[in-house]
Amino acid sequence: MSVWSTLNRTVFKRTSTFALAVAGGTFFFERTFELVSQSIFENLNKGKLWKDIKHKYEN
């Protein structure tokens, strides 16, 4: 039996587990998406951001 149909049977069929999967999926998706896009932004702008220059002014 494939992973997909197992998943279908155990998680997606029942509303309670399905809702749980949605909530959990959202959490992990949002975290990774946020981190990835932020690191893209910080890489593109390396050296220009406050976080790149603040070490000069902190003691």
Next chain:
Amino acid sequence: MAATVGRICGARLLKKYGLVWPQACQLSTNTQGWTKNRKVWLSTLGVVGGGVGALLFALEQSVQASGSEAHPPHNPWNHSGWFSSLDHASVRRGYEVYKQVCKACHSLQYIAFRNLVNVTHTEDEAKAEAAEVMIKDGPDEEGNYFERPGKLSDYLPSPYPNENAARAANNGAYPPDLSLICSGRKGGEDYIFALLTGYMEPPAGVVLREGQNYNPYFPGGAISMAQVLFDEAAEYSDGTPATASQLAKDVATFLKWCSEPELDDRRQMTIKAIGMFSMLAAVVYYYKRHKWSTLKSRKLAYKPVSKK
């Protein structure tokens, strides 16, 4: 409007066909598509509409060529581009220029010291900046107004108590508040850079009044602000050579930040929006193909039933 168009084009043009009518035409041998007449009308409407739009655009463009002022050239700003953040080192230097030069005449009343924290200054540095100025506060318990050193929550103090005082000190011209000047002038930071570095001798025939200077980028040419940026007109704490154009570039970047403090967030949001919408587009594309696969591969035929 719709009624007039309907009268001109004939009621057929604006007739409601329903959402699935175009599909039904494709799928069925029964319904008819658009008549030739209607197609002609619609194309004419499209061509005329596009033509009027192009004309308006051309007129608007030609207005720009009618003034006498020079148009600021576009500079390759560090922060222009879909994903480019502000150069915070430059914003910090720009603040130093504002503080040492522009502050003598221009207010920056919508910027508070707390706004500098984690943008150009550390919290301690911003507190020190604030403590350098005296802020009018009060009334205290006895009803008196008093002066105290600034706090993070204070806004940058203005050089003049009101507009009249500012005009009186500047030959009747009012030095505008610089908080939103970058958004408030056509050309934005390009204009500010060009204005600050563009002073020159007035050409023959241009008469300037007392206290006026000639600047081709200023509408009208006669500006009541003298040239303020020269080499070494301000001092940088990070050792960058303070040439006039460097000062102008940095203060223009700083004013860009003042006008659009959310610029970095917006640029980051662009990245996120592109990521999110491309995922959604993929889903929508797949779903559309999925739903249409059956619809597209069938055709309904109506066979007339003869009455006996």
